[in-house]
Amino acid sequence: MADKLVEALADIREDEAMKIAQEYLDRGEDPKQILEYARQAMDLVGERFANGVYFLPELVMAGEMMNEISAMVKPKLASAGPAAKKLGKVLIGTVKGDIHDIGKNIVTFMLDVNGFEVRDLGIDVPKETFVAEIQTFKPQVVGLSGFLTLAYDAMKEAIDAITAAGLREKVKIMIGGGQITDEVVRYTGADAYGKDAMAAVTLASGWIK
């Protein structure tokens, strides 16, 4: 039987979840345990999203509630404690010239709840930034996102720059976005594309063993 905080969060019953979290804190529950409940709830949200039960409103609300819970317990946290072991690192961003981020944000959320450490560079990311971040963050996987067709060339240029910097063999590159197909994978020199956020998780999981 799941904890009632996990259930309330996973069912997106916001008011109730916040009330339960406050009760737990007031009765002296370990703040780390409350965060653990929240994490379990996010796993369930991710699972329901992957199964087509949840959609964007639920992801947005889950993110909001997660922030509220963090803000609530943070003052009571003695130390951050050791971070959970992550499966691997993924660097992600929307390519230069494109400012769309809905799809990229879903992918980031799903990679995160599935155990990957994700660094999200945001939108309109120049190729030089991808190269520099690969050097410092050392991801195994790079995700390039773009909604507009101008992204085809921007993706190709980013991948060319990664190759020119001698980093192409160190990373697997996945692309995604509104108008991405196998032909665009071929054109840009990426390794694969994902049709949706779950495809991104499957690709990253397959590459990071």
Add this chain to the structure above:
Amino acid sequence: MSKTGKALYDEKMARVNAAIQLQVPDRVPFFPTAHMFAAKYAGMTFAEAFQAPDRWYAANLKLAVEMDADISFSPDFAVFSSAGAFSAVDFKQLLIPGVQVDANHSFQFVEGEYVKPEEYDAFLDDPTGFALRVYMPRIYGTLGAFSMLPPLTTFMMGYAGMGAIAAFSAPPIWAGFESIHNAAVEAAKFAAAGAAFQKQMAEMGYPLWAGGVALAPFDIISDFMRGMRGTMMDMYRRPDKLLAAIEKVFPWSIGGAMAQCQMSGIPRVFIPLHRGADGFMSNKQFETFYWPTLKRLMLGLIDAGLTPCPFFEGSYNQRLEFLTELPRGKIMGLFDQTDVFRAKEVIGSTLCITGNMPIALLHVGTKDEIRNYTKKLIEVVGKDGGFIMSCGGVMDEADPERVRIWRDATREFGSYR
């Protein structure tokens, strides 16, 4: 000798109308959703399209004629006005080619929470006052001072209005009105060129796709006011307010489109759909927040003798059953990545399926890939009519040579006689 002028126009419209009415035309109509592609095709930058209306419209005419399009994308849905008009008022919600984005990138919309959750009541109580004193100051950089204007309702109280009128003398407010005038002068030049273009297209025999635009009421709130995140949270936190706002904007959407169609004389309404696609919300949420007013919008337009042309951007595989509720042979539905082969079975006897040629193929596809997909679309979706060949999305940077291959394949495989 090939037909010109009215005869050509009538022939093309008969072809398109037969498809919309789910009949079998002489051949599959060809509709390139050009958007900014006309600029690339004619060798001008996207930035120039926003600066030189005469050249931009000439580019669209050239494309229509050389591609022998049966119906042409209305350029005003790609370049809404001149760059000068946008900058005269320092418009914040769009990034314009050559100004805020690269000269050869299409414009981009800046999503944001332009209306805050606690402002629903103010908006619902007095939308016009809210537009002038709250919303416009946020999206027009030159109109910040309009937030100091008195409530317009004051002017409904007789001579009390004269007590409030002094507020208009403030120099920043006056500067705001001047910026509107400057933008209007620029916009009027663009509009005049557009009207001349429309006349010339018709005279030469090339019909334009749509003469008015309407948005799904949910999208008006989500795109322009609350932002996607905002409306998604509102579904949970304040669904009643969200629904009230959707109802509030419904008459604006349908009324605006009817007025535009009357002015342009083109009886088709472009309805670009945004947040209703698969993945954005569940079918239950779609049924609650998105579909009722969208359906009413389309039915209302049909009642007024107009043809709704919804653009189903993204995929609508989960929503096809909703579309079966629509009247038969009255709608031209432009589909992006929906499985149109299945859609033909589910909604093929309800509405005209348009589109689905993958944009990627027109950028980087091989000749065989383009020809094979075109042939498959015609054979399966074009079976027994009710189909218009078009692209899944806007073609912006497509490769002209590949577009020609596509057009030629449509001709080669698309004859019904």
